[in-house]
Amino acid sequence: MNEQYTGDSKAIVTNQQGIHEKLEEIVEKHLTHPFQKPYQAHTKDAFDEINAIVQAFDGPIILxxxxxxxxxxxxxxxxxxxxxxxxxxKSAHRINRNVEHTYDGDNFYLIRADLNDFYRLVKAANWPISKHYILYPNPWPKSKHIQRRWHGSAVFPVLITLGEEIILRSNWLLYLEEFQEAADIAGLVGEITEVNDAEPITPFEAKYQASGQQCWQLLVKAASY
Known part of the structure; x- marks a missing residue:
């Protein structure tokens, strides 16, 4: 994209000091109590459509x-x-926005779905995911919102099985440190490094770069499936 981004992105503000005190308790609870919420119909329909394409594809899958x-x-x-x-x-508005395309190949699809359901469907279908990207998720920086972060969510035990590698990026280092700690509780190893890419991979990354904010990446070697 050639859109220009101004340096007006605000730094993360949080009332939390260090890794959340209840992180281990939350992760352990989710590891021992499988998430069994019923699937939403629109996500199940979207998954069934893309799953047929994935199952017919002979090659690596990137999520x-x-x-x-x-x-x-x-x-x-x-x-x-x-x-x-x-x-x-999850947003049809974002998926369907008329953005300037940098690539119009035929090896990608954009799907509107609730990832809390989609992850469980992918797990059941055993997709051969090589890399799983979660780029600049909503940080939910207030301490009371810890369970809205991916590592505090009920679907976390499923998420960490999806892909040979899981790659997260954030401009809030604590988010990645918490995810790394949650992965460690689940028996996985993660490494955090600085992001120094010349070409930003998302609009958020471009805005953070323009604002002079350091971005970080967490690479987790995921569990086998």
Whole structure:
């Protein structure tokens, strides 16, 4: 995309000091009590449609969670021409926005779905996911909202089984440190590094760069499935 971003993104403000005191308790609870919420119909229908395409594809699958307008999905598809890239976002408005495309190949799809349901359906279908990207998720910086963060959610035990590698990026280092700690509780290893890409992969990343904010990446080697 050629859209220009101004340096007006505000830094994360939180009332939380360090990793959340209840993180271990929350993660342990979710690891021992499987998430069994009924599937939403629109997500089940969307999954059934894309699952037929995935099952017929002979090659690696890349999952791009919370893909927004799909810029990251298109860039990942361009960088990985032998892979099938699936971008998923809960917002039909974002998925259908008329953004300037950087890539119009035929190896990516944008899907509107609730990831809390979609993840469980993907797990059951045993998709061969090589890389799973979660780029700049909503940080939910207030301490009381810990369970709205992915590592505090009930679907976390399923999420961490999806992909040989899970790649998160954020401009809030504490978010990644918490996810890393949650992954460690689940028996997985993660490494945090600085993001120094010349080409931003999402509109958020471009805005953070323009604001002079440091972005970070967490790479987790996921569990086998």
């Amino acid at each position: 791009d969670s919370c893909c927004g307008v799909g810029q990251s999905t298109r860039l990942l598809a361009k960088r990985n021409p032998d892979a099938l890239v699936i971008g998923v976002d």
